[in-house]
Amino acid sequence: MVKRTEIFLIGGSAGSLTVLLEVLPQLNDDISFPIIIILHRKSHPDSVLNALLSNYTDLEVCEVEDKMTLKSRCIYLVPxxxxxxxxxxxxxxxxxxxxxxxxxPSIDVTFQSAAEIFKESAAALLLSGANADGVDGLQYIKQNSGLVVVQEPGTAEVDYMPKQAISQVKTDHVLRPDQMAGFINRLCR
Amino acid sequence: MFMLNPNIIKDEELEILLTDVSSLYGYDFTQYSRASLKRRLNRICVIDKFTSFAELRYNLIHHPEYLQRFIEEITVNVTEMFRDPSFYKALREKVFPKLGTYPFIRIWLAGCATGEEAYSIAILLKEANLYNRSLIYATDINPGVLEKARKGIFPISQMKQYSENYILSGGAADFSQYYTANYDMVKFDTDLKEKMIFSTHNLVSDSSFNEFQLIICRNVLIYFEKELQNKVFKLFNDSLDNFGFLALGAKETIRFSNLENHYKQVVTEKIWKKIK
Known part of the structure; x- marks a missing residue:
């Protein structure tokens, strides 16, 4: 069975912003699914992150509002x-x-919810970070036959999060940042 | 320990529980957002150690005294003082000067949970010299949380954060002057609640009960489906004075509702003014 990706989730904590800034510019502008980014970050009223990421991609970047309808070719930041x-x-x-x-936001919460709704058509990528948020969520993605991808710990600024993921979840792919955009682009076919 | 909630309650079982609660007790949750409800139901199963849907349902049907706890747990009562300080700053700077032109100010805090927002608003009103001619109607669906709100006793561990929030909101006084510490809790001054009226009110089924100059309802509508959101907007509209203000949570909007044209957003924070 070929899995068709309908949602791509990216979770990350300490050290994951630099990875996003490397990956985003290389994403094709015809991505066929919404991309959701869940980052641990300080609350900031001016949505600085939104503006920053917009500078690195041709895709539309927006911060999620309640009951928003998701579109493909769009990157959504969890507020x-x-x-x-x-x-x-x-x-x-x-x-x-x-x-x-x-x-x-908790990465686990969104990964679990996506796993239940999207089943095998969910894909999730866990990046650098200093705690294990996201690891249980990946487990749910896996149990529902979704795609589990983790940053190669050797390339992570803080390797705890990806290391935990690899040791606890049967990972489909372990990728370096320079491989990630190409990987996501290929999922669109 | 479960970090994530297991899937004890299935989608169709959730619907059965909602029907039970509605027909037996008159609480209608059928227009609440399912994603959050499902998390809350599975969470209560973990906390109260129900291993199956049948067990939870049996308890709910045969132990009416369990209902209050059930409702308190499936609704979200997480709150803090001066949450989103920029919102409170906007209230101070943009809304209160307008409220000051009224001889008497009625404020409805809908979904006040354990009262942290009510005390924040009271402090703001005091500092704006409006408190003496104001009344804060703080309502919630849960009688249990209102009981806590009435006491005005909060953990001392939160005060560092609240004090930071208070300063960011434009507060110039020493925040600790508003409470008295006692071991690990603090009690807020009783004169802060002199002008508070606590009462149960269910946004789903209860109607308008007064006319207000300011209605604050933050992070409540996110738990409702679109249709119910619209219904509540209508309730607020019916309860708001002409040129009154409506304040919502940071990610909530009146923009896509039927009432959009009757309101004008006054600041980037989610505060609208009724214009017709």
Whole structure:
């Protein structure tokens, strides 16, 4: 069976921004699915991250609002202080419930929700980071036959998060940052 | 320990529970967003050690006293003082000067949870010299959280964060003057709640009960489906004075509702003014 990717999730913490800045410029502008980015970050009113990432890609970058309809060729940032959940394949909800792994947004929460809604058509990539948020989420992606991708720990600024993922989850691909954009582009076919 | 909630309650079982709660107790959650509800239901199964849907359902049906806890756990009551300081700064600078022109100011805080926002607003009103002619109606669906709100007792461990938020919101006083510390808790001054009225109110089923100059409802509508969101916007519209203000959470908007044309956003923070 060939998996058709309908959503691509990227989770990361400490050290993952530099990876995104390397990957984003190389993404094709006809990506056939929405890309969701869940980063641990400080709450900031002016959405500096949004503006920064927009400079690195031709794809549209926007911060998620509640009940937003997802489009392909668009990169969505989960806003600080909210978890992101999927209502169905096209609609997302925000949630300000308890932090998980000391984090809101929590990567685990969004990965789990995507796994339940998208099943085998979900793909998730976990980047550099200093805690294990995202590892259980990858497990859910895997259990639902989705695609699990992890940053090569040797290339990570903080290797704890990818190392935990590789040791606990049956990973489909372990990639260096310079391989990631090409990998995502090829999923579109 | 479970970090993530296991999948104990299936989608169709969730619907059965909602029907039970509605027909037995009159609480209608059928227009709440399913993604969050499902997380909350699985969470309560973990916390209260139910290993199956049947167990949870049995408890809910045969132990009416469990209902209050059930509702408190499936709704989200996470809150803090001066959350999003820039929002409070906007209230101070853009909204309060306008409220000051009214002889009497009524504020509705819908979905006040354990009251942290109500005390924040009271502090703001005091500092703007508006407190004496204001009333804060703080409502929530859960009687249990209102009980906590009435007490005004919060963990001392939060005060460093709240004090930082307060300063960022434009607060110039010493935040600690508003409370008295006692071991690991603090109690906020009783004069802060002199002008607070706490009451249960269900946004789904209860109607308008007064006319307000400011309605604040932040991070409540995110748990509702679009249709219910619209219904609540109508309730707020019916409860808002002409030229009154409506304040929502950072990621909520009135923009895509039927009432869009009746409101004008006054600042980048989510505050709208009723214009017709």
């Amino acid at each position: 600080p202080d909210y978890h992101l959940l999927f209502e169905d394949k096209h609609t997302v909800s925000l949630d300000s419930s308890e932090k998980l792994n000391y984090s809101r």
